[in-house]
């Protein structure tokens with residue numbers, strides 16, 4: 001198999017075979033991310049993709065699931081993606097479920113009909129690192145799109161029958177816009193129909209522009225308590241039903257699971273209790289030990 005580092009494997013579907021059809025990230029400019037620094041975005045040659053498919057077919061001939069690499073393989077045009085997915089179906093005739101990470105902007109150059117055709121070839125789940133639904137925040141972190149783009153592209157995915165995830169990046173707006181980030185993210189994500197909403201907390205990794213800005217006093221990061229307050233505000237205002245994922249394990253309760261709306265009160269209560277009882281120094285220490293997104 002051919003893999004270009006770094007390889008980010010979806011932690012929720014860890015056993016799926018991985019197929020590298022691209023390396024790197026087309027954008028590579030989000031202010032909190034260094035994951036693909038130094039890796040030029042490139043499409044894998046078709047011969048390499050076929051070699052890897054042959055290897056997967058030899059070792060896992062009944063594979064029904066597949067994760068496409070790397071950061072945003074769906075940036076490829078429809079005319080490049082469709083032949084790759086046709087090859088996947090040729091080598092893996094039992095394939096049912098193809099997943100990829102992607103950016104909102106990757107969908108701009110595809111029509112609903114083209115997305116529907118990709119869905120017909122097995123592409124039925126995309127996780128988007130949406131991060132925020134607040135335009136000020138999206139500009140601040142250099143995401144390269146606005147809230148209106150999120151709605152427009154998600155509507156296309158709904159029409160095409162492709163499921164998608166949103167990620168809310170807790171803390172990324174800093175102190176000045178924490179409220180707008182929480183409220184507008186909840187509002188915009190609630191105007192779409194995600195299968196999953198995940199939340200992750202901002203960690204300022206070495207080498208990120210956001211850490212440099214924080215060191216110069218230009219970015220005011222939230223404390224652990226403020227992060228939790230922002231997360232609570234986001235959850236209180238999120239009104240779409242979805243599978244809800246959070247990396248916080250609160251008071252021994254894992255808040256991750258399906259049927260968000262039915263569990264919302266329980267999640268809100270757990271976050272409120274965490275705000276009252278949690279050891280914020282321990283949370284800060286745990287964050288300081290993180291090395292990657």
Ligand code: SF4
Pocket residue numbers: 025026027028029030033034035036071103129
């Ligand atoms: S967060 Fe995602 S889109 Fe942004 S630079 Fe990192 S990999 Fe690329």
